[in-house]
Amino acid sequence: MSDVREMLLHSRTRTILTSAATFSALSLLPKLLVVAKDVAAAFYFGTGQALDVYLMALVLIGMPVSIIVVALQTTLIPALVGKDVDTAAGLLGSALKFSLLALLIVLPVWLLMLPSALNVLYPGATDSTKSNLQEACYWMIPYYFLNGINLLMYGALQARKVFWLNALLPSMFPIAILAALWFTQEADIHALLIGTATGSLLECLVLFGMLMRSGWFKWRSTAGYGLRSVLQKSLPLMFGGILGSLAPLVEQIISFSLGPGAVSLLSYGNKVPAAVNTLLVTAIGIVILPHFADLIAARQWRECRELHLRLSLIIMAIGATVTAGGFAFANDIIRLLFERGAFTPTDSGEAANVMRAYLLQLPFLLAAMVSLRTLAAMGKTTAMTAIVATQLIFGSSLAYLFSGYFGVTGVAIGTAVGTLISMCLLAWAARRGIKEQLSREPT
Numbered sequence: 001m002s003d004v005r006e007m008l009l010h011s012r013t014r015t016i017l018t019s020a021a022t023f024s025a026l027s028l029l030p031k032l033l034v035v036a037k038d039v040a041a042a043f044y045f046g047t048g049q050a051l052d053v054y055l056m057a058l059v060l061i062g063m064p065v066s067i068i069v070v071a072l073q074t075t076l077i078p079a080l081v082g083k084d085v086d087t088a089a090g091l092l093g094s095a096l097k098f099s100l101l102a103l104l105i106v107l108p109v110w111l112l113m114l115p116s117a118l119n120v121l122y123p124g125a126t127d128s129t130k131s132n133l134q135e136a137c138y139w140m141i142p143y144y145f146l147n148g149i150n151l152l153m154y155g156a157l158q159a160r161k162v163f164w165l166n167a168l169l170p171s172m173f174p175i176a177i178l179a180a181l182w183f184t185q186e187a188d189i190h191a192l193l194i195g196t197a198t199g200s201l202l203e204c205l206v207l208f209g210m211l212m213r214s215g216w217f218k219w220r221s222t223a224g225y226g227l228r229s230v231l232q233k234s235l236p237l238m239f240g241g242i243l244g245s246l247a248p249l250v251e252q253i254i255s256f257s258l259g260p261g262a263v264s265l266l267s268y269g270n271k272v273p274a275a276v277n278t279l280l281v282t283a284i285g286i287v288i289l290p291h292f293a294d295l296i297a298a299r300q301w302r303e304c305r306e307l308h309l310r311l312s313l314i315i316m317a318i319g320a321t322v323t324a325g326g327f328a329f330a331n332d333i334i335r336l337l338f339e340r341g342a343f344t345p346t347d348s349g350e351a352a353n354v355m356r357a358y359l360l361q362l363p364f365l366l367a368a369m370v371s372l373r374t375l376a377a378m379g380k381t382t383a384m385t386a387i388v389a390t391q392l393i394f395g396s397s398l399a400y401l402f403s404g405y406f407g408v409t410g411v412a413i414g415t416a417v418g419t420l421i422s423m424c425l426l427a428w429a430a431r432r433g434i435k436e437q438l439s440r441e442p443t
Contacts, residue, residue, distance in 0.1 A: 012303075013310055016287055019163060023283040026167035030174065031275045037174035038271050039337055040181050041192070045264075046342025049129065050189045052256070052263040056122075057136035058196070059248050060114070061144050064106045066244060069099050069148040071237030073155040074376050075230045078293040080159035087226075089218040092156045092211070094227040096149060097219070103148050107141070121253055132189075139193040146200035153207040156216055158286050166286055169206055173199035233381050240385030243392045247415075250396045254403050254411050265347065265408050269354025272333055276322060276362060284315060285369045292377035301441065305434045308374050312367045312427065319363030326359040350408060357412030361419040368419065371426035375433065383429045391422035 045051040076095050080088045114137060118130045125133070154166050177195030184191040211217035255262040288311065295304045326333075330352040339348045375384050395418020402410030 012291060012307060013314075016284075016291055016311065017314070019161075019287045020280075020283040023163045023167045023287060024279040026164055027170075027279050027283065029168065030171035031278060033171050033174035033178070034275060035271070035337060037177050037181075038268070039340075040178060042268065042338040042343045043341035044181060044186065046261075046344075046347070049260060050132075051192075051267075052261070053129065053132050053136055054189050054192045055263055055267050056252055056256075057133055057140055057193075059252060060117075060133070061137045061140040062147065063249070064103060064110055065144060065148045065151070067238055067241035068102050068106070069151045070244075071234040071241045071381075072099060072230065073151050074237055075233040075379075075381065076152065077155050077159045077289050078296075078377050078379075079226055079230045080156060081290050081293040081297065083226075085215055086218075088156070088159070089216050091226050091230070092152065092217050093219045095230065096152055096217075098227065098231070099148050099152060100145065103145060107144065111137070121249070122256055124257060136189065136193060139190070140196065142197040143200050146197070146204050150200060150203050150207060153204075153211055153217070156211060157207075159290060160216065161290055163286060165207065165210060167283075169203050172202040172206070175199065176202065233379050236381040236385045240381075240388040243385070243389050247392055247395065250392070251399060251411050251415065254396075254400055255408055258403065258407060261347075262408050265350050266354060266411060268334070268338055268343075268347070269351040269408070269412065270358050271337070272326065272330075272355055273358035273362065276326070276359070277365060280315070280319065280322070280362070281365045281369050284311075284366060285373055288370065289373045289377060292374050296377050299437075301434055301437045304374070305431070305438070308370060308430055308434070312370045315366040315370065316363045319366040323359045323362045326362075327356050330355045330359075353406075353409040354412050357409050357416060360413070361416035364416070364419045364423040368423040368426050371423070371430040374430040375426065378430075378433050380429065380433050383433070384426075387422055387425045387429065390425060391418045394418045394421050 041051060072095060076091070080091060083091065114134055115130075118125070118133060122130065122133075157163070157165055173196070176199030177192060180191035180195035180198070208217070251266060252263050255266045292304060292307070295301075295307065331348070334348045334352045334355060335345075338351065339345060372384065375381075395415050397414070398417050399411045399414030402414045404410065406413060
């Protein structure tokens with residue numbers, strides 16, 4: 001019996017790693033397009049104030065989506081696994097309507113709070129910068145709604161283990177921005193804003209068409225397809241989403257206090273690590289959740305424990321290898337990608353140091369994602385929220401502390417240390433949760 005279980009576990013591990021590798025390979029095209037978009041942005045904007053405004057507006061307008069929809073998506077995917085097509089289609093429709101209603105209610109409140117929030121978050125910013133930032137947020141309102149819709153539709157595809165659209169469709173985003181920059185041929189922030197909304201709209205149309213054609217989406221007026229249970233489990237994650245959405249904002253606030261262009265340097269330095277995260281961390285997170293949901297629904301707790309340990313060790317080793325390579329070639333990569341136009345050699349050196357610091361967290365992020373998805377499949381959303389809060393406190397405190405010694409690079413170092421702490425806590429919580437279930441099984 002143990003040989004059969006080991007064979008099945010080995011087969012599932014191979015399937016997960018193969019699916020993640022396929023997802024990563026398919027994601028290369030969008031990532032290359034993102035690199036091209038960033039190269040174009042570096043050429044036109046350099047590390048100027050206009051790009052800082054766009055990046056800050058992108059984070060600010062995305063906060064309600066990070067709080068509401070990301071939490072809902074995390075609990076929706078396990079709920080959709082194993083359901084028949086009709087029931088799953090009704091649940092997705094109910095979840096989409098709830099999300100749109102929630103985002104619609106929150107938006108005017110958030111926009112009314114925005115002027116006061118800007119005074120608190122960016123006290124050193126000029127009135128002109130705050131005005132431009134507020135205007136950029138208004139321009140991003142279409143993106144606000146479209147991004148929320150897209151996240152849930154992507155989640156529905158993940159539950160059905162259809163991963164290729166999750167990998168390829170994000171290419172619409174950089175294509176739209178590149179087209180807008182090509183059309184304007186100047187450093188105009190409106191090109192970035194229009195491209196952002198257009199790319200999200202194209203994603204939405206393709207996703208909606210795919211789901212409708214497959215019969216995986218139906219508008220239903222009832223929430224009787226399990227939405228209440230999904231919402232109850234997502235509530236703690238929504239609180240965690242408030243904390244999680246503050247993390248990039250805190251990084252930007254600390255960077256902004258270091259002087260003009262610091263936010264842009266932080267962004268440029270994180271371009272390659274963020275791309276690697278999409279190729280590896282996002283791939284693992286998308287692929288493994290349905291598998292853990294299957295095991296837990298079947299109450300195969302021993303297999304779940306062994307899969308958690310095996311995957312954590314394998315992908316940490318992969319992450320450490322990638323990090324070592326990134327450390328060695330950081331300067332060459334940054335120079336090759338960005339050092340032209342308004343982007344100077346001094347900017348390249350600083351961005352390369354930021355890149356190395358962000359790459360430090362890659363092995364920890366990968367292992368943390370395995371534990372995070374295990375906890376999500378188990379419905380342990382309260383534990384997840386508590387650990388997110390701990391990570392924010394430690395990561396932000398250390399980012400602020402290290403920024404005093406290492407500048408913008410210190411912000412990234414503090415984030416990496418916070419991720420290490422989070423990884424340890426998540427692994428402990430996942431193993432403890434599985435152990436509790438095993439202790440209830442008959443011997």
